[in-house]
Amino acid sequence: MTPMSKFLGYRCSLCGTEYGPEDVTYTCPKDGGNLDVVLDYGVLRSKFQPADILSRTDFSLWRYLPLLPVPEYPGNATPLHSVGWTPVYSLRRLGESLGLNQLWLKDESGNPTASFKDRASAVLLARAHEINAEVVVTASTGNAGAALAGMAAAVGQKAVVLAPKTAPPAKVAQLLIFGATVILVDGTYDDAFDLTVTAADEFGWYCRNTGYNPFTAEGKKTAALEIWEWWQTAHEQWHARLGEGVDHAPLTIFVPVGDGNIISGIHKGFKDLAELGWLARLPRLIGVQARGSAAIANAFQANSEEIKAVSARTVADSISVDLPRDGVRAVRAARETGGTYVTVSDEEILQGVATLGQSGIFAEPAGATAYAGVVRAMTEGIVGADEPVLVLNTGSGLKDVKAAMRAVGEAPIIEPTLKALKHALREKA
Numbered sequence: 001m002t003p004m005s006k007f008l009g010y011r012c013s014l015c016g017t018e019y020g021p022e023d024v025t026y027t028c029p030k031d032g033g034n035l036d037v038v039l040d041y042g043v044l045r046s047k048f049q050p051a052d053i054l055s056r057t058d059f060s061l062w063r064y065l066p067l068l069p070v071p072e073y074p075g076n077a078t079p080l081h082s083v084g085w086t087p088v089y090s091l092r093r094l095g096e097s098l099g100l101n102q103l104w105l106k107d108e109s110g111n112p113t114a115s116f117k118d119r120a121s122a123v124l125l126a127r128a129h130e131i132n133a134e135v136v137v138t139a140s141t142g143n144a145g146a147a148l149a150g151m152a153a154a155v156g157q158k159a160v161v162l163a164p165k166t167a168p169p170a171k172v173a174q175l176l177i178f179g180a181t182v183i184l185v186d187g188t189y190d191d192a193f194d195l196t197v198t199a200a201d202e203f204g205w206y207c208r209n210t211g212y213n214p215f216t217a218e219g220k221k222t223a224a225l226e227i228w229e230w231w232q233t234a235h236e237q238w239h240a241r242l243g244e245g246v247d248h249a250p251l252t253i254f255v256p257v258g259d260g261n262i263i264s265g266i267h268k269g270f271k272d273l274a275e276l277g278w279l280a281r282l283p284r285l286i287g288v289q290a291r292g293s294a295a296i297a298n299a300f301q302a303n304s305e306e307i308k309a310v311s312a313r314t315v316a317d318s319i320s321v322d323l324p325r326d327g328v329r330a331v332r333a334a335r336e337t338g339g340t341y342v343t344v345s346d347e348e349i350l351q352g353v354a355t356l357g358q359s360g361i362f363a364e365p366a367g368a369t370a371y372a373g374v375v376r377a378m379t380e381g382i383v384g385a386d387e388p389v390l391v392l393n394t395g396s397g398l399k400d401v402k403a404a405m406r407a408v409g410e411a412p413i414i415e416p417t418l419k420a421l422k423h424a425l426r427e428k429a
Protein backbone atom coordinates (compact mmCIF):
# COMPACT_ATOMS: atom_id res chain seq x y z
CA MET A 1 0.00 0.00 0.00
CA THR A 2 1.41 3.41 -0.86
CA PRO A 3 1.46 5.80 2.10
CA MET A 4 -0.91 8.22 0.40
CA SER A 5 -3.61 5.63 -0.17
CA LYS A 6 -4.54 5.47 3.53
CA PHE A 7 -4.29 9.26 4.05
CA LEU A 8 -7.44 10.76 2.56
CA GLY A 9 -7.00 14.31 3.82
CA TYR A 10 -8.49 16.47 6.56
CA ARG A 11 -11.83 17.34 8.14
CA CYS A 12 -12.38 20.64 9.97
CA SER A 13 -13.36 20.05 13.58
CA LEU A 14 -15.60 23.15 13.51
CA CYS A 15 -17.42 23.24 10.16
CA GLY A 16 -16.83 19.68 8.95
CA THR A 17 -15.42 20.74 5.55
CA GLU A 18 -13.19 18.07 4.04
CA TYR A 19 -9.91 18.83 2.30
CA GLY A 20 -7.51 16.71 0.26
CA PRO A 21 -3.96 16.07 1.56
CA GLU A 22 -2.49 18.87 -0.56
CA ASP A 23 -5.38 21.38 -0.30
CA VAL A 24 -4.43 22.81 3.10
CA THR A 25 -1.48 22.66 5.46
CA TYR A 26 -2.50 23.89 8.90
CA THR A 27 -6.01 25.00 9.91
CA CYS A 28 -9.36 25.41 8.16
CA PRO A 29 -9.20 28.37 5.75
CA LYS A 30 -12.88 29.13 6.46
CA ASP A 31 -12.91 29.40 10.23
CA GLY A 32 -9.44 28.57 11.57
CA GLY A 33 -10.71 25.30 13.07
CA ASN A 34 -8.27 22.50 13.88
CA LEU A 35 -8.11 19.85 11.18
CA ASP A 36 -8.52 16.15 11.92
CA VAL A 37 -6.53 13.83 9.71
CA VAL A 38 -8.88 11.49 7.84
CA LEU A 39 -7.64 7.98 7.10
CA ASP A 40 -9.19 5.50 4.73
CA TYR A 41 -10.66 3.25 7.38
CA GLY A 42 -12.24 0.99 4.75
CA VAL A 43 -8.85 0.27 3.17
CA LEU A 44 -7.21 -0.16 6.57
CA ARG A 45 -9.96 -2.54 7.75
CA SER A 46 -9.58 -4.67 4.66
CA LYS A 47 -5.78 -4.81 4.91
CA PHE A 48 -5.19 -5.18 8.64
CA GLN A 49 -6.35 -7.11 11.68
CA PRO A 50 -5.25 -6.12 15.20
CA ALA A 51 -2.92 -9.13 15.16
CA ASP A 52 -0.98 -7.57 12.28
CA ILE A 53 -0.11 -4.66 14.54
CA LEU A 54 0.33 -6.64 17.74
CA SER A 55 2.79 -9.02 16.12
CA ARG A 56 5.11 -6.32 14.75
CA THR A 57 8.61 -6.44 16.16
CA ASP A 58 9.19 -2.69 16.05
CA PHE A 59 9.07 -1.49 19.67
CA SER A 60 8.64 2.24 19.08
CA LEU A 61 5.78 4.39 17.82
CA TRP A 62 6.67 3.22 14.29
CA ARG A 63 4.99 -0.02 15.27
CA TYR A 64 1.76 1.81 14.38
CA LEU A 65 2.94 3.08 11.01
CA PRO A 66 0.01 1.39 9.22
CA LEU A 67 -2.32 3.75 11.15
CA LEU A 68 -0.26 6.91 10.58
CA PRO A 69 -0.66 9.31 7.63
CA VAL A 70 3.05 9.29 6.80
CA PRO A 71 5.56 7.06 5.06
CA GLU A 72 8.32 5.44 7.05
CA TYR A 73 11.22 7.72 7.91
CA PRO A 74 14.27 6.42 6.03
CA GLY A 75 16.96 4.82 8.17
CA ASN A 76 16.31 3.01 11.41
CA ALA A 77 18.85 3.67 14.11
CA THR A 78 18.44 7.27 15.24
CA PRO A 79 16.69 8.74 18.30
CA LEU A 80 13.77 9.59 16.01
CA HIS A 81 13.28 5.91 15.36
CA SER A 82 13.10 4.99 19.04
CA VAL A 83 10.38 7.37 20.21
CA GLY A 84 7.45 5.84 22.11
CA TRP A 85 6.77 2.35 23.47
CA THR A 86 7.08 3.85 26.94
CA PRO A 87 6.61 1.78 30.09
CA VAL A 88 3.49 1.53 32.25
CA TYR A 89 4.16 1.09 35.95
CA SER A 90 1.80 -0.19 38.61
CA LEU A 91 1.81 2.30 41.51
CA ARG A 92 0.35 -0.10 44.07
CA ARG A 93 1.29 1.78 47.25
CA LEU A 94 0.28 5.17 45.90
CA GLY A 95 -3.02 3.79 44.65
CA GLU A 96 -3.79 2.26 48.03
CA SER A 97 -2.97 5.51 49.80
CA LEU A 98 -5.53 7.24 47.58
CA GLY A 99 -8.18 4.54 48.02
CA LEU A 100 -7.77 3.23 44.46
CA ASN A 101 -7.54 -0.48 43.84
CA GLN A 102 -5.42 0.03 40.77
CA LEU A 103 -3.30 2.96 39.67
CA TRP A 104 -0.90 2.82 36.74
CA LEU A 105 1.45 5.46 35.35
CA LYS A 106 2.64 5.63 31.75
CA ASP A 107 6.02 7.28 31.90
CA GLU A 108 6.95 9.43 28.91
CA SER A 109 10.11 10.77 30.50
CA GLY A 110 12.20 8.04 28.84
CA ASN A 111 11.58 9.37 25.35
CA PRO A 112 14.78 10.53 23.58
CA THR A 113 14.41 14.19 24.62
CA ALA A 114 12.60 13.28 27.86
CA SER A 115 9.04 14.29 27.11
CA PHE A 116 5.84 13.16 25.41
CA LYS A 117 6.47 15.76 22.68
CA ASP A 118 8.89 13.48 20.87
CA ARG A 119 5.87 11.59 19.56
CA ALA A 120 4.56 14.67 17.76
CA SER A 121 7.94 15.72 16.43
CA ALA A 122 8.88 12.28 15.11
CA VAL A 123 5.70 11.95 13.03
CA LEU A 124 5.78 15.58 11.98
CA LEU A 125 9.34 15.22 10.71
CA ALA A 126 8.27 12.23 8.65
CA ARG A 127 5.73 14.55 7.03
CA ALA A 128 8.33 17.32 6.64
CA HIS A 129 10.61 14.85 4.88
CA GLU A 130 7.80 13.70 2.61
CA ILE A 131 6.97 17.25 1.50
CA ASN A 132 10.67 18.24 1.25
CA ALA A 133 10.42 21.00 3.87
CA GLU A 134 13.74 22.76 4.14
CA VAL A 135 13.25 24.32 7.58
CA VAL A 136 10.83 23.32 10.34
CA VAL A 137 9.93 25.95 12.92
CA THR A 138 8.02 25.74 16.18
CA ALA A 139 6.95 27.86 19.09
CA SER A 140 7.38 26.07 22.36
CA THR A 141 7.30 26.40 26.13
CA GLY A 142 10.40 24.20 25.87
CA ASN A 143 9.49 20.55 25.38
CA ALA A 144 8.00 20.71 21.90
CA GLY A 145 11.06 22.72 20.84
CA ALA A 146 13.48 20.27 22.45
CA ALA A 147 11.64 17.42 20.77
CA LEU A 148 11.77 19.13 17.38
CA ALA A 149 15.41 20.14 17.81
CA GLY A 150 16.47 16.67 18.99
CA MET A 151 14.60 14.69 16.38
CA ALA A 152 15.66 17.15 13.66
CA ALA A 153 19.31 16.83 14.71
CA ALA A 154 18.96 13.06 14.59
CA VAL A 155 17.98 13.11 10.93
CA GLY A 156 19.79 16.22 9.71
CA GLN A 157 16.75 18.47 9.34
CA LYS A 158 17.09 22.25 9.88
CA ALA A 159 15.01 23.50 12.82
CA VAL A 160 14.15 26.89 14.31
CA VAL A 161 12.63 27.24 17.78
CA LEU A 162 11.03 30.28 19.40
CA ALA A 163 10.50 29.96 23.16
CA PRO A 164 9.63 32.43 25.91
CA LYS A 165 12.76 33.74 27.63
CA THR A 166 11.31 32.37 30.91
CA ALA A 167 11.64 28.73 29.74
CA PRO A 168 13.55 26.61 32.32
CA PRO A 169 17.32 26.60 31.59
CA ALA A 170 17.49 22.82 31.07
CA LYS A 171 15.00 23.07 28.22
CA VAL A 172 16.87 25.97 26.61
CA ALA A 173 20.12 23.99 26.98
CA GLN A 174 18.52 21.10 25.12
CA LEU A 175 17.52 23.39 22.26
CA LEU A 176 21.02 24.75 21.96
CA ILE A 177 22.77 21.41 22.35
CA PHE A 178 20.72 19.93 19.54
CA GLY A 179 21.93 22.70 17.27
CA ALA A 180 18.60 24.32 16.42
CA THR A 181 18.41 28.03 15.68
CA VAL A 182 17.09 29.17 19.06
CA ILE A 183 15.41 32.52 19.60
CA LEU A 184 14.07 33.50 23.02
CA VAL A 185 11.13 35.85 22.97
CA ASP A 186 10.66 38.60 25.53
CA GLY A 187 7.01 37.67 25.94
CA THR A 188 4.74 34.71 26.56
CA TYR A 189 4.41 31.37 24.81
CA ASP A 190 1.38 32.84 23.06
CA ASP A 191 3.52 35.70 21.71
CA ALA A 192 6.07 33.18 20.43
CA PHE A 193 3.25 31.19 18.84
CA ASP A 194 1.90 34.13 16.86
CA LEU A 195 5.38 35.22 15.76
CA THR A 196 6.18 31.70 14.57
CA VAL A 197 3.09 31.58 12.38
CA THR A 198 3.99 34.94 10.82
CA ALA A 199 7.64 33.92 10.34
CA ALA A 200 6.72 30.60 8.74
CA ASP A 201 4.60 32.48 6.25
CA GLU A 202 7.30 35.07 5.58
CA PHE A 203 10.23 32.65 5.18
CA GLY A 204 8.44 29.62 3.73
CA TRP A 205 9.22 27.45 6.77
CA TYR A 206 7.11 24.44 7.70
CA CYS A 207 5.41 25.23 11.02
CA ARG A 208 5.12 22.50 13.67
CA ASN A 209 3.13 24.57 16.17
CA THR A 210 1.04 22.55 18.58
CA GLY A 211 -2.67 22.74 17.87
CA TYR A 212 -1.96 24.26 14.47
CA ASN A 213 -0.23 21.58 12.42
CA PRO A 214 -2.58 18.55 12.10
CA PHE A 215 0.29 16.06 12.23
CA THR A 216 1.18 16.71 15.88
CA ALA A 217 -2.06 15.07 17.05
CA GLU A 218 -1.30 12.10 14.79
CA GLY A 219 2.03 11.62 16.58
CA LYS A 220 0.37 12.01 19.95
CA LYS A 221 -2.31 9.48 19.15
CA THR A 222 0.35 6.76 19.23
CA ALA A 223 0.18 6.92 23.04
CA ALA A 224 -3.47 5.82 22.76
CA LEU A 225 -2.47 2.99 20.46
CA GLU A 226 0.11 1.85 23.00
CA ILE A 227 -2.42 2.09 25.83
CA TRP A 228 -4.90 0.05 23.77
CA GLU A 229 -2.27 -2.61 23.24
CA TRP A 230 -1.15 -2.64 26.89
CA TRP A 231 -4.74 -2.74 28.15
CA GLN A 232 -5.42 -5.98 26.26
CA THR A 233 -3.44 -7.86 28.89
CA ALA A 234 -3.66 -5.43 31.80
CA HIS A 235 -7.45 -5.52 31.85
CA GLU A 236 -7.51 -9.32 32.05
CA GLN A 237 -5.37 -9.17 35.16
CA TRP A 238 -7.55 -6.40 36.47
CA HIS A 239 -10.74 -8.40 35.91
CA ALA A 240 -9.18 -11.42 37.56
CA ARG A 241 -8.39 -9.31 40.61
CA LEU A 242 -11.87 -7.86 40.86
CA GLY A 243 -13.58 -11.20 40.29
CA GLU A 244 -16.81 -12.05 38.53
CA GLY A 245 -19.98 -10.11 39.01
CA VAL A 246 -18.35 -6.70 39.33
CA ASP A 247 -19.48 -4.10 36.82
CA HIS A 248 -16.25 -3.36 35.01
CA ALA A 249 -15.66 0.34 34.59
CA PRO A 250 -13.68 1.57 31.57
CA LEU A 251 -10.09 2.62 31.96
CA THR A 252 -9.86 6.24 33.13
CA ILE A 253 -6.87 8.21 31.84
CA PHE A 254 -5.61 11.43 33.43
CA VAL A 255 -3.91 13.78 30.97
CA PRO A 256 -2.21 17.13 31.72
CA VAL A 257 -3.57 19.83 29.43
CA GLY A 258 -2.04 23.06 28.10
CA ASP A 259 -2.92 23.73 24.45
CA GLY A 260 -5.08 20.61 24.54
CA ASN A 261 -3.27 18.76 21.77
CA ILE A 262 -2.12 15.75 23.82
CA ILE A 263 -5.62 14.96 25.03
CA SER A 264 -7.05 15.58 21.52
CA GLY A 265 -4.41 13.34 19.99
CA ILE A 266 -5.08 10.56 22.48
CA HIS A 267 -8.80 10.87 21.79
CA LYS A 268 -8.09 10.65 18.04
CA GLY A 269 -6.11 7.45 18.56
CA PHE A 270 -8.99 5.78 20.36
CA LYS A 271 -11.48 7.07 17.78
CA ASP A 272 -9.35 5.60 14.97
CA LEU A 273 -9.37 2.23 16.74
CA ALA A 274 -13.15 2.43 17.20
CA GLU A 275 -13.59 3.29 13.48
CA LEU A 276 -11.60 0.20 12.62
CA GLY A 277 -13.84 -1.88 14.87
CA TRP A 278 -10.88 -2.73 17.10
CA LEU A 279 -12.11 -0.99 20.26
CA ALA A 280 -15.62 -1.37 21.68
CA ARG A 281 -15.53 1.17 24.49
CA LEU A 282 -13.38 4.30 24.61
CA PRO A 283 -11.45 4.96 27.82
CA ARG A 284 -12.66 7.91 29.85
CA LEU A 285 -10.38 10.93 29.38
CA ILE A 286 -9.94 13.35 32.26
CA GLY A 287 -8.08 16.55 31.47
CA VAL A 288 -6.13 18.23 34.24
CA GLN A 289 -5.19 21.89 34.09
CA ALA A 290 -3.32 24.13 36.47
CA ARG A 291 -5.80 26.45 38.14
CA GLY A 292 -3.79 29.45 36.92
CA SER A 293 -3.99 28.27 33.28
CA ALA A 294 -7.42 26.74 32.96
CA ALA A 295 -9.01 28.12 29.78
CA ILE A 296 -10.11 24.67 28.58
CA ALA A 297 -11.38 23.50 31.97
CA ASN A 298 -13.34 26.76 32.23
CA ALA A 299 -15.04 26.11 28.89
CA PHE A 300 -15.79 22.51 29.86
CA GLN A 301 -17.32 23.54 33.18
CA ALA A 302 -19.42 26.18 31.39
CA ASN A 303 -20.62 23.45 29.01
CA SER A 304 -19.28 25.54 26.15
CA GLU A 305 -16.86 25.20 23.26
CA GLU A 306 -15.91 28.86 23.42
CA ILE A 307 -12.34 29.03 24.67
CA LYS A 308 -11.73 32.33 26.42
CA ALA A 309 -8.12 33.45 26.93
CA VAL A 310 -6.79 33.71 30.49
CA SER A 311 -3.68 35.38 31.81
CA ALA A 312 -1.79 32.19 32.51
CA ARG A 313 0.39 31.80 35.60
CA THR A 314 1.53 28.46 36.96
CA VAL A 315 4.64 26.65 38.17
CA ALA A 316 3.92 24.06 35.46
CA ASP A 317 5.52 26.04 32.64
CA SER A 318 4.74 23.45 29.95
CA ILE A 319 1.01 23.94 30.41
CA SER A 320 1.05 27.68 30.94
CA VAL A 321 -1.05 28.92 28.01
CA ASP A 322 -3.23 32.01 27.68
CA LEU A 323 -5.23 30.89 24.67
CA PRO A 324 -5.10 27.13 24.07
CA ARG A 325 -4.88 26.32 20.35
CA ASP A 326 -6.65 22.97 20.48
CA GLY A 327 -9.30 23.86 23.02
CA VAL A 328 -12.44 22.75 21.21
CA ARG A 329 -11.21 19.25 20.49
CA ALA A 330 -9.80 19.05 24.03
CA VAL A 331 -13.23 19.87 25.50
CA ARG A 332 -14.78 17.19 23.29
CA ALA A 333 -12.17 14.60 24.26
CA ALA A 334 -13.52 14.65 27.81
CA ARG A 335 -17.18 15.17 26.90
CA GLU A 336 -17.37 12.42 24.29
CA THR A 337 -15.68 9.82 26.50
CA GLY A 338 -17.68 10.44 29.68
CA GLY A 339 -14.69 12.19 31.22
CA THR A 340 -14.34 15.63 32.72
CA TYR A 341 -11.84 18.36 33.62
CA VAL A 342 -10.33 19.07 36.99
CA THR A 343 -8.04 21.88 38.04
CA VAL A 344 -5.25 21.84 40.60
CA SER A 345 -3.29 24.52 42.42
CA ASP A 346 0.48 25.01 42.13
CA GLU A 347 0.80 23.64 45.69
CA GLU A 348 -1.00 20.46 44.64
CA ILE A 349 1.25 20.18 41.58
CA LEU A 350 4.45 20.54 43.64
CA GLN A 351 3.08 18.05 46.17
CA GLY A 352 2.50 15.74 43.18
CA VAL A 353 6.15 16.12 42.12
CA ALA A 354 7.28 15.16 45.65
CA THR A 355 4.84 12.25 45.99
CA LEU A 356 5.66 10.72 42.60
CA GLY A 357 9.34 11.03 43.48
CA GLN A 358 8.74 8.75 46.45
CA SER A 359 7.54 6.08 44.02
CA GLY A 360 10.64 6.41 41.85
CA ILE A 361 9.09 8.70 39.25
CA PHE A 362 10.78 12.05 38.61
CA ALA A 363 8.16 14.18 36.86
CA GLU A 364 8.31 17.79 35.74
CA PRO A 365 5.48 19.92 37.15
CA ALA A 366 3.27 19.49 34.06
CA GLY A 367 3.57 15.71 34.34
CA ALA A 368 2.85 15.77 38.06
CA THR A 369 -0.24 17.86 37.28
CA ALA A 370 -1.91 14.72 35.93
CA TYR A 371 -1.20 12.89 39.18
CA ALA A 372 -2.40 15.86 41.23
CA GLY A 373 -5.59 15.57 39.17
CA VAL A 374 -6.07 11.98 40.35
CA VAL A 375 -5.76 13.11 43.97
CA ARG A 376 -8.31 15.86 43.38
CA ALA A 377 -10.67 13.54 41.51
CA MET A 378 -10.63 11.13 44.44
CA THR A 379 -11.38 13.97 46.84
CA GLU A 380 -14.26 15.13 44.69
CA GLY A 381 -15.64 11.60 44.20
CA ILE A 382 -15.12 11.72 40.41
CA VAL A 383 -13.39 8.33 40.45
CA GLY A 384 -14.37 5.31 42.52
CA ALA A 385 -12.11 2.73 44.21
CA ASP A 386 -12.80 0.01 41.63
CA GLU A 387 -12.15 2.13 38.57
CA PRO A 388 -8.86 1.36 36.86
CA VAL A 389 -6.84 4.56 36.54
CA LEU A 390 -3.88 5.37 34.31
CA VAL A 391 -2.00 8.63 34.77
CA LEU A 392 0.26 10.07 32.11
CA ASN A 393 3.60 11.53 33.19
CA THR A 394 4.46 13.68 30.20
CA GLY A 395 7.93 14.93 31.09
CA SER A 396 11.09 14.33 33.13
CA GLY A 397 11.74 16.20 36.37
CA LEU A 398 15.26 16.93 35.12
CA LYS A 399 13.64 19.46 32.77
CA ASP A 400 12.96 21.82 35.67
CA VAL A 401 15.21 21.24 38.64
CA LYS A 402 14.28 24.54 40.27
CA ALA A 403 10.66 23.48 40.55
CA ALA A 404 11.74 20.09 41.88
CA MET A 405 13.76 21.76 44.64
CA ARG A 406 10.75 23.89 45.49
CA ALA A 407 8.77 20.67 45.92
CA VAL A 408 11.16 18.98 48.33
CA GLY A 409 13.38 21.67 49.85
CA GLU A 410 17.16 21.82 50.18
CA ALA A 411 19.47 19.18 51.66
CA PRO A 412 21.35 20.23 54.82
CA ILE A 413 25.06 21.00 54.49
CA ILE A 414 27.19 19.78 57.41
CA GLU A 415 30.77 19.62 58.65
CA PRO A 416 32.21 16.23 57.64
CA THR A 417 32.03 14.85 61.20
CA LEU A 418 29.95 12.08 62.80
CA LYS A 419 28.69 14.52 65.40
CA ALA A 420 27.35 16.86 62.75
CA LEU A 421 25.85 13.92 60.85
CA LYS A 422 24.05 12.67 63.96
CA HIS A 423 22.70 16.14 64.56
CA ALA A 424 21.49 16.46 60.98
CA LEU A 425 19.83 13.03 61.07
CA ARG A 426 18.00 14.01 64.29
CA GLU A 427 16.79 17.20 62.64
CA LYS A 428 15.50 15.20 59.64
CA ALA A 429 13.70 12.60 61.78
Ligand SMILES: Cc1ncc(COP(=O)(O)O)c(C=O)c1O
Nearest residue numbers: 143258259260261262318394395
Ligand atom coordinates in the same frame (compact mmCIF):
# COMPACT_ATOMS: atom_id res chain seq x y z
C1 LIG B 1 5.42 17.90 29.80
C2 LIG B 1 4.17 18.38 29.14
N1 LIG B 1 2.99 17.99 29.64
C3 LIG B 1 1.83 18.41 29.10
C4 LIG B 1 1.79 19.27 28.03
C5 LIG B 1 0.46 19.71 27.50
O1 LIG B 1 0.23 19.35 26.19
P1 LIG B 1 -0.79 20.20 25.31
O2 LIG B 1 -0.24 21.57 25.23
O3 LIG B 1 -0.87 19.50 24.02
O4 LIG B 1 -2.10 20.17 26.06
C6 LIG B 1 2.99 19.72 27.49
C7 LIG B 1 3.01 20.68 26.37
O5 LIG B 1 3.94 21.42 26.17
C8 LIG B 1 4.20 19.25 28.05
O6 LIG B 1 5.39 19.64 27.55
Ligand SMILES: [Zn+2]
Nearest residue numbers: 012015028033
Ligand atom coordinates in the same frame (compact mmCIF):
# COMPACT_ATOMS: atom_id res chain seq x y z
ZN1 LIG C 1 -13.84 24.92 9.18
